[in-house]
Amino acid sequence: MKLANRTKKTSNSGLDEIFAASGPGVISFAGGYPDQQLFPKQELEKAFSSSFQSSNSNLLQYNSSLGYLPLRDKLAQRLQDDGIVVNADSIMLTQGAQQGIDLAARLLLDKGDGIVVEAPTYLGALAAFDVYEPTYYEVSMDNDGMNIEALRKVLMSHQVKMIYTVPDFQNPTGTVMSLEKRKALIKLANDYDVVILEDGPYRNLRYKGESLPPIKHFDTQGRVIFLGSFSKILAPGLRLGWLTAGPELFSGLVALKGGSDVESSNLTMASVNVYLEENDLDEHIATVRSTYKRRKDVMIESLQHFLPSGVSYTNPDGGFFLWLTMPAGFDSTEFLKNNLIPNKVSFVPSANLMPSKKLKNAARLSFSNVSEEDIRSGIQTMSQLLSAKLISMKGIKKHVKQ
Amino acid sequence: MKLANRTKKTSNSGLDEIFAASGPGVISFAGGYPDQQLFPKQELEKAFSSSFQSSNSNLLQYNSSLGYLPLRDKLAQRLQDDGIVVNADSIMLTQGAQQGIDLAARLLLDKGDGIVVEAPTYLGALAAFDVYEPTYYEVSMDNDGMNIEALRKVLMSHQVKMIYTVPDFQNPTGTVMSLEKRKALIKLANDYDVVILEDGPYRNLRYKGESLPPIKHFDTQGRVIFLGSFSKILAPGLRLGWLTAGPELFSGLVALKGGSDVESSNLTMASVNVYLEENDLDEHIATVRSTYKRRKDVMIESLQHFLPSGVSYTNPDGGFFLWLTMPAGFDSTEFLKNNLIPNKVSFVPSANLMPSKKLKNAARLSFSNVSEEDIRSGIQTMSQLLSAKLISMKGIKKHVKQ
Numbered sequence: 001m002k003l004a005n006r007t008k009k010t011s012n013s014g015l016d017e018i019f020a021a022s023g024p025g026v027i028s029f030a031g032g033y034p035d036q037q038l039f040p041k042q043e044l045e046k047a048f049s050s051s052f053q054s055s056n057s058n059l060l061q062y063n064s065s066l067g068y069l070p071l072r073d074k075l076a077q078r079l080q081d082d083g084i085v086v087n088a089d090s091i092m093l094t095q096g097a098q099q100g101i102d103l104a105a106r107l108l109l110d111k112g113d114g115i116v117v118e119a120p121t122y123l124g125a126l127a128a129f130d131v132y133e134p135t136y137y138e139v140s141m142d143n144d145g146m147n148i149e150a151l152r153k154v155l156m157s158h159q160v161k162m163i164y165t166v167p168d169f170q171n172p173t174g175t176v177m178s179l180e181k182r183k184a185l186i187k188l189a190n191d192y193d194v195v196i197l198e199d200g201p202y203r204n205l206r207y208k209g210e211s212l213p214p215i216k217h218f219d220t221q222g223r224v225i226f227l228g229s230f231s232k233i234l235a236p237g238l239r240l241g242w243l244t245a246g247p248e249l250f251s252g253l254v255a256l257k258g259g260s261d262v263e264s265s266n267l268t269m270a271s272v273n274v275y276l277e278e279n280d281l282d283e284h285i286a287t288v289r290s291t292y293k294r295r296k297d298v299m300i301e302s303l304q305h306f307l308p309s310g311v312s313y314t315n316p317d318g319g320f321f322l323w324l325t326m327p328a329g330f331d332s333t334e335f336l337k338n339n340l341i342p343n344k345v346s347f348v349p350s351a352n353l354m355p356s357k358k359l360k361n362a363a364r365l366s367f368s369n370v371s372e373e374d375i376r377s378g379i380q381t382m383s384q385l386l387s388a389k390l391i392s393m394k395g396i397k398k399h400v401k402q
Numbered sequence: 403m404k405l406a407n408r409t410k411k412t413s414n415s416g417l418d419e420i421f422a423a424s425g426p427g428v429i430s431f432a433g434g435y436p437d438q439q440l441f442p443k444q445e446l447e448k449a450f451s452s453s454f455q456s457s458n459s460n461l462l463q464y465n466s467s468l469g470y471l472p473l474r475d476k477l478a479q480r481l482q483d484d485g486i487v488v489n490a491d492s493i494m495l496t497q498g499a500q501q502g503i504d505l506a507a508r509l510l511l512d513k514g515d516g517i518v519v520e521a522p523t524y525l526g527a528l529a530a531f532d533v534y535e536p537t538y539y540e541v542s543m544d545n546d547g548m549n550i551e552a553l554r555k556v557l558m559s560h561q562v563k564m565i566y567t568v569p570d571f572q573n574p575t576g577t578v579m580s581l582e583k584r585k586a587l588i589k590l591a592n593d594y595d596v597v598i599l600e601d602g603p604y605r606n607l608r609y610k611g612e613s614l615p616p617i618k619h620f621d622t623q624g625r626v627i628f629l630g631s632f633s634k635i636l637a638p639g640l641r642l643g644w645l646t647a648g649p650e651l652f653s654g655l656v657a658l659k660g661g662s663d664v665e666s667s668n669l670t671m672a673s674v675n676v677y678l679e680e681n682d683l684d685e686h687i688a689t690v691r692s693t694y695k696r697r698k699d700v701m702i703e704s705l706q707h708f709l710p711s712g713v714s715y716t717n718p719d720g721g722f723f724l725w726l727t728m729p730a731g732f733d734s735t736e737f738l739k740n741n742l743i744p745n746k747v748s749f750v751p752s753a754n755l756m757p758s759k760k761l762k763n764a765a766r767l768s769f770s771n772v773s774e775e776d777i778r779s780g781i782q783t784m785s786q787l788l789s790a791k792l793i794s795m796k797g798i799k800k801h802v803k804q
Contacts, residue, residue: 001597001625002563004512004534007654031464039462045454052447060441060637062433095497095663102662106533110406111513127661131508132406161404195403223403235462237668252409259529260504261497261663265670266639 006131027378030346032171032320033369038288039235040279047275051267059270065257067093067242068269074276075228075242082203083217084226086244092254093264097201097241100227100253102128103260104162104197104243107252109134114160118146120323120353120362122171122199125164134161136355141170143314145177148184155192162195167215169202169319172353172364176317179212186218194223195249201229201241202319204285207293209317222246225253230272232320233285238268292320295367298375306383308390313365320368326386329393330361339385345378408533429780432748434573434722435771440690441637442681449677453669461672467659469495469644470671476678477630477644484605485619486628488646494656495666499603499643502629502655503530505662506564506599506645509654511536516562520548522725522755522764524573524601527566536563538757543572545716547579550586557594564597569617571604571721574755574766578719581614588620596625597651603631603643604721606687609695611719624648627655632674634722635687640670694722697769700777708785710792715767722770728788731795732763741787747780 051059066072072088079086094100101124109115109132117125119138129136137154140147145167154160163185167177177185189196198215216226222245229241245253257263275281299322303313314323324347326332332349340346350362367375453461468474474490481488496502503526511517511534519527521540531538539556542549548567556562565587569579579587591598600617618628624647631643647655659665677683701724705715716725726749728734734751742748752764769777 001510001595001650003654004508004510004515006512007509007658033464036459036463041454041462044462045451048450048454049447052443052450057438058639060443060446060639061438062435062638095666098661099663106406107409108403108406110408113406124661124664131658131661193403235669236464236664237460237462239663239665239667248403252405256409256533259500259526259533261501261641262526262638263641264497265641265667267637268667268670 006133026344026346027370027374027381028346029365029367029370029378030348031369032366034232034236034320035291035369038291040275040284043279044235044271044275047278048267048271050274050278051271054270054274056270059267061266063263063266063269065092065254065263067264068266068273071269071273071276074273079226079228079244083213084244090247090250091242091244092250092257093269094241094243094257095239095261095264096231096236097199097227097229098124098128099260100225100241100243101125101164101197101199102131103253103256104195104225105129105132105134106256106260107249108161108195114158116151116154116160116163117355118165118170119356120172120350120359120364121164122166123348123353125199126355129164138354138356141173141175143175145170145175145181146185148181148188151185152188155188155194160192160194162197163189164197164199165215166199166202168200168212169205169316169321171202171319172321172348173323174314174316174319174321176212177215182212182215183218186215186224189223190221196224197227198224199227201227201232203228204233205289205292205320206318207289207296216244219246222248225249233281233288234272234275238272240264240268240272292368295370295372295375296322298372299365299367299379302376302379303383306380308383308387310390311386320366322365322367324363324365326361326363327390327393328361330390332361332363335385335389336363339389340382343381343385345382345385347382408535428746428748429772429776429783430748431767431769431772431780432750433771434768436634436638436722437693437771440693442677442686445681446637446673446677449680450669450673452676452680453673456672456676458672461669463668465665465668465671467494467656467665469666470668470675473671473675473678474644476675481628481630481646485615486646492649492652493644493646494652494659495671496643496645496659497641497663497666498633498638499601499629499631500526500530501662502627502643502645503527503566503599503601504533505655505658506597506627507531507534507536508658508662509651510563510597516560518553518556518562518565519757520567520572521758522574522752522761522766523566524568525750525755527601528757531566540756540758543575543577545577547572547577547583548587550583550590553587554590557590557596562594562596564599565591566599566601567617568601568604570602570614571607571718571723573604573721574723574750575725576716576718576721576723578614579617584614584617585620588617588626591625592623598626599629600626601629603629603634605630606635607691607694607722608720609691609698618646621648624650627651635683635690636674636677640674642666642670642674694770697772697774697777698724700774701767701769701781704778704781705785708782710785710789712792713788722768723766724769726765726767728763728765729792729795730763732791734763734765737787737791738765741791742784745783745787747783749784
């Protein structure tokens with residue numbers, strides 16, 4: 001049995017053992033999980049119960065690829081409040097934002113087509129893109145988002161169909177793309193006729209400062225596909241996200257959803273709609289934010305306190321992640337396997353987070369689903385192991401020099 | 403913005419208007435919907451409520467691409483009872499069987515690869531396959547399933563990666579593949595190293611006679627991917643199906659599910675698991691079956707009574723569909739648009755149900771979600787329109803002959 005060529009791509013490879021190592025007793029900074037203690041379980045139970053009790057006779061029936069209309073109406077209002085001009089007819093519900101990534105790639109990418117990704121980027125996006133066997137172009141990340149000059153050079157010299165970006169609290173660096181870069185990005189996309197896939201799962205999770213408009217806000221040509229998700233602000237176990245795009249892209253995405261899984265769960269969509277009617281989602285998000293903010297602060301304090309010199313980190317204004325950079329020559333995959341995991345700590349090594357696997361000396365740390373106590377203790381352990389490792393590296397270097 | 407080549411395929415084209423025409427006042431034999439009156443709404447409400455009340459703290463959290471283990475355990479038992487040797491570790495939960503079709507195609511099909519489909523076949527499968535731009539080989543249907551000699555000829559002369567079949571109460575003809583053909587099919591697949599995608603959504607909906615073992619039962623080489631679904635026996639609004647396959651295929655399918663939508667809804671999987679603990683699914687299926695059987699009988703009686711001569715139909719032992727064949731030269735798409743829809747009746751014309759769109763003179767009739775009264779009245783209307791059409795066709799022929 002010969003499998004399709006696409007199955008040879010292995011962006012995901014090696015991560016299974018990392019997540020497998022995130023069992024009991026392990027302090028895992030690896031997963032991008034929200035904290036399940038924060039899920040509004042009672043309110044969601046009530047919402048599901050209400051929707052079962054409702055007169056909606058179609059509750060458990062097929063609906064449409066677009067999804068449950070009252071929920072699309074509410075999402076349209078939320079997106080409008082966020083600066084995206086949209087109505088329910090151009091919103092589709094998806095199985096989390098992940099399905100939106102898959103559908104966008106499916107819509108646009110023939111084998112070999114060019115796609116720009118941030119380097120580093122979201123591992124799950126690479127897993128989705130890999131299936132369509134694109135040509136990857138990596139654009140490095142600055143403190144204020146993608147390096148626009150590097151992007152310009154790629155677009156000038158290569159045929160690119162799509163640019164994938166997480167502009168708000170980027171996965172994995174935590175970086176926010178500046179207003180100037182958002183405008184520059186859309187201008188470049190217009191100039192070079194490229195689609196932007198804007199992935200916004202962390203957009204509502206800002207802990208500090210003012211929100212910037214989504215890139216989609218500046219889109220006058222319908223070339224931005226915007227993805228949102230309830231996974232990080234409500235609960236991932238619902239598997240519910242949404243997308244919106246210009247008319248040409250949107251109708252293609254809707255047609256592809258049909259062949260992919262027909263539609264999303266009508267029961268789930270109707271129940272989340274009831275949740276939004278009966279509760280103030282923004283109030284819920286505010287409480288969630290305060291917990292994550294505290295954890296982020298604890299992680300930053302712990303890093304300040306324990307990290308050896310020569311290791312730097314980002315200090316994000318929101319989201320779930322920060323980015324740790326070790327000195328050149330450091331191999332974070334090897335460090336994870338031989339040092340961290342045996343001492344029951346884990347993170348995601350940088351090599352997995354870019355198609356080229358070039359960057360070896362960095363790692364993603366997630367603080368979202370770790371207690372403050374475990375953050376302190378895990379960062380202390382990691383820092384001690386880092387110190388020892390860096391000292392032994394210096395020793396080797398000296399030895400080599402002699 | 404240039405879309406991917408795959409988006410030019412349009413197996414789905416023209417069907418939107420048909421389903422749009424299935425609004426209020428229309429007697430629709432087109433949709434393959436189960437009857438929502440039969441959904442165990444109260445029991446499902448109780449099951450969701452129980453799972454919210456349970457101590458399962460992961461209920462709303464991410465789980466794994468495989469899906470909720472206790473439910474996979476129960477499905478393993480059900481599959482074993484049905485003649486498939488399997489355990490929970492080789493079962494994955496999917497977004498309905500539709501996602502299983504998509505993942506199987508994704509796993510196996512490079513552009514141009516050969517795939518055998520029954521002619522006619524399930525429209526949604528074509529929509530899933532189209533994405534991977536395969537080369538289609540159509541094998542005609544006999545009264546006892548795929549024409550095995552035709553299949554043999556295809557396999558002898560073409561490189562084929564996968565055979566897609568709905569052996570039980572086939573969509574759209576209602577046909578059951580005979581025991582002999584099941585054995586012959588697996589032998590051919592072994593001889594020519596081809597994967598079989600066995601789609602079994604109607605398997606439990608037998609109204610008459612004895613069940614035959616699934617093709618997967620005869621699979622000694624792990625080359626059958628078997629798909630099941632709760633959509634027709636519980637409720638499609640759950641979007642829950644499952645698949646099992648030999649180890650090599652299965653591990654590939656699991657990896658692809660991750661990039662596709664991460665996993666299925668943990669809440670839904672856990673709640674359906676509770677439903678299965680608190681209820682006897684087979685008892686529920688028995689009541690569902692009796693309603694669908696009555697409707698099928700009413701449709702057959704109505705066809706016997708009203709249909710003009712020259713039109714034949716299948717009389718299925720289960721499932722949702724039967725197959726209507728008009729005389730050669732008849733165009734069922736044209737008849738649907740110009741005669742049926744203006745008179746508020748609809749069906750699915752045969753041309754949409756095969757990649758070549760060759761077969762013009764047949765149609766799929768679904769009885770599953772139409773009341774007995776509407777079945778009688780709709781079949782009467784359709785028959786009268788058919789009679790008039792056939793007479794006018796004869797008139798034209800005569801006229802041409804003169």
